[in-house]
Amino acid sequence: xxxxxxxxxxxxxxxxxxxxxxSWEDVMSEDTFSLYVNNRRTCLKIxxxxxxxxxxxxxxxxxxxxxQLVQESFNGPVHIIGNVVGLSEGQHSFHIHEFGxxxxxxxxxxxxxxPFGRHLGDLGxxxxxxxxxxxxxxxxxxxxxxxxxxxxxxxxxxxxxSDDLGEGNNADSSGNAGGRVACGHIQTEEDYEKLxxxxxxxx
Numbered sequence: 001x002x003x004x005x006x007x008x009x010x011x012x013x014x015x016x017x018x019x020x021x022x023s024w025e026d027v028m029s030e031d032t033f034s035l036y037v038n039n040r041r042t043c044l045k046i047x048x049x050x051x052x053x054x055x056x057x058x059x060x061x062x063x064x065x066x067x068q069l070v071q072e073s074f075n076g077p078v079h080i081i082g083n084v085v086g087l088s089e090g091q092h093s094f095h096i097h098e099f100g101x102x103x104x105x106x107x108x109x110x111x112x113x114x115p116f117g118r119h120l121g122d123l124g125x126x127x128x129x130x131x132x133x134x135x136x137x138x139x140x141x142x143x144x145x146x147x148x149x150x151x152x153x154x155x156x157x158x159x160x161x162s163d164d165l166g167e168g169n170n171a172d173s174s175g176n177a178g179g180r181v182a183c184g185h186i187q188t189e190e191d192y193e194k195l196x197x198x199x200x201x202x203x
Contacts, residue, residue: 051145052189055082055156059182060105062086067136067156069186071145078145080123080138084158087128087181093163094136096121096143096186100153106183109155113143121151125162151186158182 053069065084071077097109098121113121120142128134143151160178 051152053145053152053186054189055184055186057084057156057158057182057184058102059086059158059180061181063158063182065134065136065182065184067184069145069151074146075144077139077141078143078151080136080140082136084126084128084134084136084182086132087134087158088160089128089130089132091125091127091162092134092181093159093161094123094126094138095119095157095159095163096123096151097155097157097183100155100185102155102183102185106155106157106180109157109180109183113151113154115149120149121154122163126158152188154186155183156186 050070050072052071055067055069057063057065057067063084063086065082067080067082070079070081096113097111098113099108099110101108101110112119123138123140123143126134126136145152157180160181
């Protein structure tokens with residue numbers, strides 16, 4: 001099976017094998033497709049299952065928050081919802097970075113997630129009110145939770161300033177967004193629940 005999908009075998013005869021290793025490259029659509037096993041045609045069907053990611057955001061100066069990422073189907077948009085508290089008032093850039101590490105005040109998250117030579121991980125800016133709270137509700141059709149370019153196991157980073165979207169006079173790889181004020185590792189729901197339990201035991 002491939003991440004987020006259950007692949008079932010429809011046997012067309014006694015020659016069909018119940019144990020077929022299907023790589024992600026074989027799964028190119030949401031429909032029934034065919035493979036040849038031992039020179040015999042075998043039909044397989046992809047059954048969609050929504051995939052979820054969870055994030056706990058933390059920052060060196062007390063910023064914290066929780067996010068949920070949901071993708072209902074292969075090639076569908078990703079819905080990001082949640083909240084962050086402890087930020088300064090105004091706009092802050094909101095990015096996915098390439099590595100799943102939050103160490104060294106978020107520096108170990110690496111650069112923007114950029115698999116195609118463009119800023120796929122650029123989620124724009126979030127607005128923070130005077131009370132330091134931001135309620136996040138973003139629908140993005142560029143990132144994926146499924147497949148080889150999934151953002152699961154990467155890191156969401158919130159920057160000190162807004163992203164100038166390349167329009168600044170000194171645009172850099174982070175859109176002149178300044179330092180990193182909070183970050184969180186994107187995990188599957190199962191791994192996230194294990195982390196929550198582990199932290200509860202430590203506390």
